Amino acid sequence: MAHGRTINDHYRDTPAGHLYGGCENTSFTRSPSSSKLASHYPPDHHTAMFGKKPDTSFTEAETVIGPSVKVEGDFLSQGNVIVEGVMVGQLKTDQSLKIGEHAQVQAEVRAQNAFVAGSVRGNIEVAGQLELTSTAKVMGDISAEVLSVEPGASINGRVSMAVERQAETESE
Amino acid sequence: MYLYVYDAGAQESRNQRELGRVEARLQQLDIRGAVSRLNILKSLRGVIHDAVRDGQASTIVVVGDDQSFAQAVNAAACSNLTIGFLPIGGPSRFGRLLGIPPGVLACEVLASRITRKLDLGKVNGSYFFESVEVADDPQAAVINLGPYQIAALSPRAKVLVANFAQRPGKGAGHTNPADALLDLIIDPGERSTGFFHKERLLPSAFPVKRLQITSAQPLSLLVDQGVLLKTPAQVEVVPQALKVIVGSERVFE
Numbered sequence: 001m002a003h004g005r006t007i008n009d010h011y012r013d014t015p016a017g018h019l020y021g022g023c024e025n026t027s028f029t030r031s032p033s034s035s036k037l038a039s040h041y042p043p044d045h046h047t048a049m050f051g052k053k054p055d056t057s058f059t060e061a062e063t064v065i066g067p068s069v070k071v072e073g074d075f076l077s078q079g080n081v082i083v084e085g086v087m088v089g090q091l092k093t094d095q096s097l098k099i100g101e102h103a104q105v106q107a108e109v110r111a112q113n114a115f116v117a118g119s120v121r122g123n124i125e126v127a128g129q130l131e132l133t134s135t136a137k138v139m140g141d142i143s144a145e146v147l148s149v150e151p152g153a154s155i156n157g158r159v160s161m162a163v164e165r166q167a168e169t170e171s172e
Numbered sequence: 173m174y175l176y177v178y179d180a181g182a183q184e185s186r187n188q189r190e191l192g193r194v195e196a197r198l199q200q201l202d203i204r205g206a207v208s209r210l211n212i213l214k215s216l217r218g219v220i221h222d223a224v225r226d227g228q229a230s231t232i233v234v235v236g237d238d239q240s241f242a243q244a245v246n247a248a249a250c251s252n253l254t255i256g257f258l259p260i261g262g263p264s265r266f267g268r269l270l271g272i273p274p275g276v277l278a279c280e281v282l283a284s285r286i287t288r289k290l291d292l293g294k295v296n297g298s299y300f301f302e303s304v305e306v307a308d309d310p311q312a313a314v315i316n317l318g319p320y321q322i323a324a325l326s327p328r329a330k331v332l333v334a335n336f337a338q339r340p341g342k343g344a345g346h347t348n349p350a351d352a353l354l355d356l357i358i359d360p361g362e363r364s365t366g367f368f369h370k371e372r373l374l375p376s377a378f379p380v381k382r383l384q385i386t387s388a389q390p391l392s393l394l395v396d397q398g399v400l401l402k403t404p405a406q407v408e409v410v411p412q413a414l415k416v417i418v419g420s421e422r423v424f425e
Contacts, residue, residue, distance in 0.1 A: 066376035068329050068360035073320025084374055089320065 067102060081111075083118070101135045114144075123157070174205025174256075175229035177219055177244070179236030182260040183209060190260060190275050194235070197279040205229065216240060220247040231417070233258055233282065238266045242301055242396040249292050249299040249413045256282050256417040265397075266301065269336055269346065271419025281419040288422075290349045292413040293335040296405050300395045304407055305332035306385065307392040313403065315356065316384040322356070322376075330359040333383065333407050336424075339375070346423045352411035353379045382408035 062079025065071055070086040077093040084100040090108050091097070097111035103118035110125045117133040123140040124130065130144035134152030142155060145162040149155070176198075182191060198204045206229065208219050216234070223229045233256035234244045241257050241264075248255050259267040259274040267274060272281050293300045306313045310331040315322040324331055333356050336349035347355045360373040385393065390402040 062379060064374065064377045066358065066360065066374040068324060068326035068373060069358050069376040070323045070325055071320055072323070075320045082374075085325070085376065 061098070065103075067100075075107075099136075101133075173229045174203060174231045174233055175219075175223055176205055176207045176233045176235055176258075177216060177240075178207065178209045179216065179234070179240040180210060181240075182236045184261070187261050191235070193276045194258065194260070194279060197276050198282075201279055201283040203279070203283055205231075205233075210240075216243045217247040220244060220251075220253070224248075224251050224253060230254060231256055233417075235260055237261060238264050238396075239398050241266050242398055245292065245301045245414060246299045250410065254287060254415045254417060258282065269302075269423055270416065271422030272417075273419070282417060284420070286418050286420065287415050288350065288418050288424075289412040289415050291335055291352060291354075292410045293333065293354055293407060294410050295333075295393065295395060295407045296401060298395065298399070298401070299410065299413065301336060302396045303332045303334040303337040304401075304405070305330065305394045305397070307394040307400070309391065310358075312387045312389065313391055314386050316386060317356075317378070317380060317382075322358070322378070324358050324360075326360045326373075328361055330357075330361070332357055332359075333380070333385075335409065339377070348424055350412070350424065351379075352409060353381060354383075354407065354409045356380050356383065380409075382406070 061082045063077050063081045065081070065083045065085045065087060067084045070088070072088045074090040075087065075092070078095070079093070080096045080098075081091070081093045082098045082100065083091070083103045083105060085103060087103070087105045087107050091105065092110040093112070095112050097109065097114040099105055099114070099116045099118045099120060101117040105119065106121040108122045109120060112126070113128040113130070114124065114126045115131045115133075116124070116136045116138065118135065119137045121139045124138060124142050124144075126144040128144070129146040129148070130142065131148040132138065132150060132153040132155070134150040136150075136153040138154065139156045141157040142159045147159065147161060178191075181187065195204070208214070210216055210219070220232055223232060230252070231254040232244060232248060234241050235258045237259065244255055257264075257267060257270060257272055258278040259272060262274065264272070264274055267278070272278050293304065295304050309327065310324045310329045311327050313324065313331055315331070333354050334347045335354055336347060337355075337357075338346050339355075339357065356378040358376040360375065362370040362372050365371045384404065384406055385391075386404045393401045393403060393405055395401055
């Protein structure tokens with residue numbers, strides 16, 4: 001660019017230069033090479049029952065079901081999923097799942113790892129770690145390899161762990 | 173071989189000085205080519221179709237505004253042509269995304285000839301470069317992705333299917349126009365939490381390859397912030413559909 005001017009200097013403060021969404025950030029930023037959306041989720045100050053930060057406190061998710069959205073049907077994903085809205089049906093992901101405090105999930109849930117802070121009506125099956133926060137309300141069966149439950153969490157259903165499942169298999 | 177297509181706006185008298193500077197700079201950079209001036213009898217689509225048929229130009233450079241560029245994208249999609257853009261007459265939204273400054277400085281971008289194969293979106297048979305937005309009542313739209321459906325719960329939400337658009341939220345970056353996916357974005361905007369305080373609600377985002385937008389009553393869809401279509405609409409991604417000359421300050425890799 002001539003005379004030290006950047007492309008931003010040509011587009012700053014012009015009505016046509018404002019893109020969808022009210023472009024407050026007038027500097028070019030390169031988006032990541034994948035389609036993952038950098039979540040605007042605030043830093044998670046919650047710590048697990050035993051003082052460790054949960055593995056599911058991811059800040060980047062491929063799919064975000066925000067508070068203004070309702071999803072109905074069989075939702076299958078291969079990436080991280082954040083749910084803050086309403087989900088009805090089936091919710092399955094190969095990676096981590098985060099259900100926010102105000103989320104309402106009426107679905108069968110399956111994930112590699114899950115962090116639940118909201119309401120779930122349905123069974124939850126997690127291959128790895130499942131964490132229920134103090135605001136979590138689960139009405140269904142739970143299955144996980146590692147389970148962490150904060151005081152105040154509500155579970156109405158059967159809980160099975162990997163050890164218990166192995167014992168059942170051996171007894172059969 | 174370059175073919176420069178001047179749209180009606182570029183030919184206006186107020187842009188003649190800028191156009192003269194552009195032509196001189198193209199001459200200095202040795203990337204001058206044939207010139208085609210659009211008029212009431214000559215459309216951009218016709219010029220591009222002729223170029224494809226005759227094989228006389230491998231690079232079409234649209235000299236004009238965003239609307240003309242969007243038309244060129246539609247006409248040249250899935251062809252062997254390379255599309256360049258030289259914004260004339262003011263700031264350009266597409267120019268910002270592609271890293272192409274307006275006026276004579278765009279000549280440097282053309283000369284550097286950095287090209288990228290970009291995805292396009294397709295809605296009811298027409299291609300789009302940036303996005304398709306539900307212009308009417310977003311709550312009335314039902315978005316069908318096959319196994320599941322999505323509905324917006326907020327009447328103020330913006331619903332758009334983006335190939336190449338800025339994500340909502342400060343500093344959120346842009347969607348990737350070369351990942352063989354579209355982004356379904358539902359942005360609820362802000363809500364007031366008190367005097368002088370507003371809270372930004374979390375936007376929703378779904379990476380998709382195809383979807384259907386239906387509604388009980390026909391809704392208007394804004395394509396590339398210009399053309400209006402009506403629901404029902406079938407929207408899908410067309411990966412690597414167009415080769416485009418881009419600048420080094422583009423908003424993607």
